Amino acid sequence: MLLLVVILAPVASVFYGSFRTGPPGSPDAGFTLQNWVTAYFSPSYVSALINTVWLGATVAALSLVVGGTIAWIIARTDTPGRMQLALLMIVPLMISNLITTLAWIALAAPNAGFINAYVRGWTGVRTIFNIYSFAGIVLVHVLHYASFAFLALFAALKSVDASLEEASYMVGYGPVQTSARMTLPLIAPTIATTFLVIFVFVAENFSVPTLLGTPVGFQTLPSLIYYNMAVTPSQPNLAAASGTVLVWVAIIGTILQRRFTRHSDRYVTVTGKGSRQREVRLGQWRYATFGLVALYLLLAVALPYLALVIGSLLNFLTPNLRWSAFTLDNYRVLFTEDNLTAVTNSLLLAGGGGLALTAIYVLMSFALGRVRGAWGRVTDYVTIIPTAVPALILGVGLIWTFVGLPVPIYGTMAILMIAYFLRNIGYGVRQADNAFNQVSGDLVEAARMTGASRLRAFLDVSVPIIKPAIFSLWTMLFIFIFMEVSATILLYTPATRTMPTVLWNYMGSGSQPRAFAIAVAQANIIFIVLYLAERWFKTLRTSLDK
Amino acid sequence: MAVLKVENLTKVFGATRAIDNISFDVELGDIMVIVGGSGCGKTTTLRCIAGLEDPTDGVITVDGKVVAAPGRSVPPEQRGIGMVFQSYALWPHRTVFENVAYGLQRRNLSADAAREKVTGILKQVGLSGFEDRYPSTLSGGQQQRVALARSAVLQPRLLLLDEPLSNLDAKLREQMRDELREMIKMFGMTAVHITHDQAEAMALADTMICMRSGRIEQVGSPREIYRTPANFYVADFIGACSFLTGVAVETDDESSTFLIGDAMRLRVRTRAPVQPGSKSVMAIRPDGIQIGGAMEANAENQFTATTLRETFLGSHSEYLLDVGGHRLKADSSADLTVGQACRVRIDPAKIVLVPG
Structure with missing residues (x-):
């Protein structure tokens, strides 16, 4: 039931807010159809x-x-x-x-993009491919x-x-x-x-x-x-x-x-x-x-x-790669206090939060698997709703849901975790279901026939068998959360900034090389995580088999 | 002494009665085989005994202790019953040794004593030296022996076997069938085995139960069931059989003569008096028909037949014969060719009257 509320409240508040003249909580807000008219009919x-x-x-x-x-x-x-x-x-x-x-802005921006500059040197064509299109x-x-x-x-x-x-x-x-x-x-x-x-x-x-x-x-x-x-x-x-x-x-x-x-x-x-x-x-x-x-x-x-x-590694985005253009400053900035917060937040949310979500999805799958019949099907459908709701809208909905509540959730890591939980619920529960389906009922029953209780059989047989799948789920959630920008961008505060939001802001303020440095750092971390996951749990190999 | 008593067992799934009020006992040291087609209720019966399914009604007693009764159910792990699964259900993440030792971990045994037991049982099933192998590296026959050892090491009062031979190929299946019987006897276990394969059932069983649509059709030794099937279904399901319908024309205390069609007269040894003029179905096993020899004057149940089909099986052939317009199955090593005429004699003692 609580799950239903958590899932449906943000969507409901978006629909409610769309009929208002001001954000929830503002005193002089009234009802209007103007937003809908604009959104559905204006050219x-x-x-x-x-x-x-x-x-x-x-x-x-x-x-x-x-x-x-x-x-x-x-x-x-x-x-x-x-x-x-x-x-x-x-x-x-x-x-x-x-x-x-x-990366493609670096490669194919109209003038300064590496590809365009290179082709211009050869053929004289000013811009062979403009990425802004x-x-x-x-x-x-x-x-x-x-x-x-x-x-x-x-x-x-x-x-x-x-x-x-x-x-x-x-x-x-x-x-x-x-x-x-x-x-x-x-x-x-x-x-x-x-x-x-x-x-x-x-x-x-x-x-x-x-x-x-x-x-x-x-x-x-x-x-x-x-x-x-x-x-x-x-x-x-x-x-x-x-x-x-x-x-x-x-x-x-x-x-x-x-x-x-x-x-x-x-x-x-x-x-x-x-x-x-x-x-x-x-x-x-x-x-x-x-x-x-x-x-x-x-x-x-x-x-x-x-x-x-x-x-x-550049001072500013230029195709003229002279020694003087190179610098390590962009990476040095990564280790300044503000950005370090973003790095720690991202790692914490993706690592710790990813692990917590993995556990929650596995438990949900275990619990939903035992709820059969109509109620189970309702829950099944409810879990796909947040997946269908665009991340930006989910962000808007979450702000409006929690900004009015006395619980101090808005502006904390918790609201980000709720967003990530909702974003990945469909994927996470389905993956956990798949994991449990790998364990045939016979194996558990065989344990019970040799004297193991229901819990013992779960711990001794089910858990070891689904362990690689669980770790793979954690890996994927790590990557999804680590890369998430659409919902985060509306929900973060300076204290809860993440690497993608910092990257986004650098792009907005024109400091492209700094954004690139963050992107490189992110990509490297992802490569390492993927490499380790493949090495230990054959994550990539199993995703090919499915 | 009955190790297992099943009384008035009923299991209802939704609108279907998977098991419809069945009762039977299994004696100490016996191998009981329940045989029937798919959906006959044999699997559900086995799972109810194991405790993996709760009966809708009825009482199950193991070793004098009631394990299932209306509103009461002992969980499977406390019933002291072993089970070999159709898929063997060997835990893929544990070695052979760990699979077999798993159940012993909850007995108060020293590590040495446990190791000794596991090693001993693996030796008995012929798997010494396989202790550290994982199940996926074993052949089907070996996996089956590990599954048996895993149950046997706990010395259960009752062993349940859920079609454990059905995953093996034909040749291995026959071999394992005989080994399985020997091993169960060697361990001195009482067993309930279910199968859809009537040949397997006859080879394994001390006592057989034929089930259909959740009911018991017949209980008896394999010989009894083969030779005196209780009804048409059992006669048809167990072993090959031909059926003739006739009207009793002459009857006495020990035998009756039936008129089949217009001209065929068949004398049948009967155990109960037959009403003259009544209609009956006769079941004839292939081994009740002898092929060959010269026609004798005045011999009873002697006919001329034509071969319609031959299936050569090596030691003998199965023939489909036309006898006075009726089709009968017979086994013989007479090497007849299709279309060839021959003499057949039907043993009056090997014809059984079966109620429709």
């Missing part, structure tokens, strides 16, 4: 909505093409180094698209979400029962026709689901369009909401009203996605062991496919990382 808001949908659809489609091609190359061909490439393919998803955006926003998103599409489609391709395809070969269809007539329809539900998930993620993202679109007058709903919330004079009630538009978009996307997922049960073709698919022998072409995957990794990871490292 600039309608065009922002169209931009949002168009951007989401473009990114989702292109990500599927890129990610799907790579998934096919790695799952079905004899391209050299497939397993290593597959592991590396997960990395872009772990680096937030805010960091990728920064619709194409730039699409590029950054696609580099990030192609990795997501890869994971989903790779798993789907791997799980198609080989004998289904073999049967198609045996009735006389070649590889191309088999792919088109058998494989593609079999993974179609996965493709549809992945499209919608990416669509919803992109539609609620504010950081990329704010950084890359706002300077050239391209607004999406999230960037407009952020503008209304953060830029004085702020119009929080209008932000709330346009937030409700975004909620509808996200809810429709999520409902469609769940419908496809339910549909896909019919296609369950996982047979486990013994079904190895036929590999397509590419001959010389296998070097070309290797090159293609490597090119993606170059654009999504290596080049951006290099650009960030170089950019973070």
Whole structure:
């Protein structure tokens, strides 16, 4: 019950606030429909909505093409180094698209971007690619979400029962026709689901369009909401009203996605062991496919990382790399008191908070698993609501929920933890469910038949078996929290600043190299965490198997 | 002495009666096999005895102690019952030794005594030297022996076996079936084994129970059940069988003659008087039909048959015969070809009248 309140209160307060003339608590606030009229009918808001949908659809489609091609190359061909490439393919998803955006600003800003300057030196073309554009926003998103599409489609391709395809070969269809007539329809539900998930993620993202679109007058709903919330004079009630538009978009996307997922049960073709698919022998072409995957990794990871490292060592962003331009100051600033607070906060929230959330989700999964029937289904649906609510809106809702309460939660780490808890509840509980499902009932019952009590059996059998999955969940939550900016940006105070918020503010104040230094630090920490998690718990490997 | 007493056991899931008021006893040292098709209630029965499922009604007594009665249930860990699971349910994160030793940790045993027990039992099941292996590195047969050892080391009053042979391939299954019986006897355990495989049931059982739709159709030794099936279902389910329907034309105290169709007359040894003119179903096992020999004058139950189908099995063949327009199954090593005519004789003592 308490869970229901915690989950639904922020959403309710957003809807309530959207009908008011002032923020909750202000004495002269009254009811109005004006916010809704503006948010739903005024030309600039309608065009922002169209931009949002168009951007989401473009990114989702292109990500599927890129990610799907790579998934096919790695799952079905004899391209050299497939397993290593597959592991590396997960990395872009772990680096937030805010960091990728920064890196691509360094690479492709109109004048000073490294790529543009380099190409200009060769050809004289002033700007070969301007990152401040619709194409730039699409590029950054696609580099990030192609990795997501890869994971989903790779798993789907791997799980198609080989004998289904073999049967198609045996009735006389070649590889191309088999792919088109058998494989593609079999993974179609996965493709549809992945499209919608990416669509919803992109539609609620504010950081990329704010950084890359706002300077050239391209607004999406999230960037407009952020503008209304953060830029004085702020119009929080209008932000709330346009937030409700975004909620509808996200809810429709999520409902469609769940419908496809339910549909896909019919296609369950996982047979486990013994079904190895036929590999397509590419001959010389296998070097070309290797090159293609490597090119993606170059654009999504290596080049951006290099650009960030170089950019973070500069006094100011310039393509003229003279010795005098280099400095270590940006890193020195990281260790000044204010920024050190952000570093400790981030590590504390991601590490300690991540661990606490892991425990909570595992307990919730354990508790929900025992609640069967209608009530269980209600709770199941309630847990996906916060996932569907855009992070910015969740931030607004949390402010309004807690600012009026006598409990001093606003402005503390606790409100950030609540936001992270809500943001990741769907993912966390589902992962914990999966972990418990790995333990077959027989194993627990066998322990009881040798004299172990219910609790003993849980501790001796279930817990050791799900341990790696639990640690993997912690790793993922660490990364999600460590990278989180959308909800944090509205909820933090100077005392509770985190690395992404400091980075964001440096970008706002034009100190790009300092932002780069933070991005490099963040990326390095993520790399270390991923490396350790893979080493100890095979986190990456298991996420490929799913 | 009955180690296990099941009285009026009933288990209802929603609208279905998975077990419908069944009762049986298992004597000390006996292997009781419950056999039946899927959904007959055998698994639920086993789980009720184990305590993994609570009966809707009925009383279960183990070793004179009531473990389940309406409103009362002893948890599984306190029943002193061992169980071998269909999947073996070996804990993947524990070695063979740790799997077997797990239950002993809660007995007040010194580490040395426990080690000795585990080593001893592993030797008995032929797994010495496998102590430090993990279950995933063992073959199916070896896993099954570890599962048995894990239960046997605790010397349970009763051992339950949930289709432990069904995951093995055919050849190994036959071998393990015989080994399993020997090991259970060697440990002197009383066991309840469930299976859907009637051949496995006959090979393993001291006593068999045939179940269908939550009810017991027949209880008896494998011989009794094979030779004198209580009804059509049991005759059909256990072993191969042919059925004929006829009308009694002559009857005396020990036998009756039935007219089957228009021309076929069959004499049947009967245990109870048959009403002349009444209709009956006769069950004939393949081994009740002899193929070959010359036609004798005036011999009873002697017919000419035509071979419709032969299934060669090495030591003998299974034949489907046409006898006066009726189809009968027979075993023989006569090496007939399909379409060949032959003489058959049906032993009157091996024909059983079965109630529909």
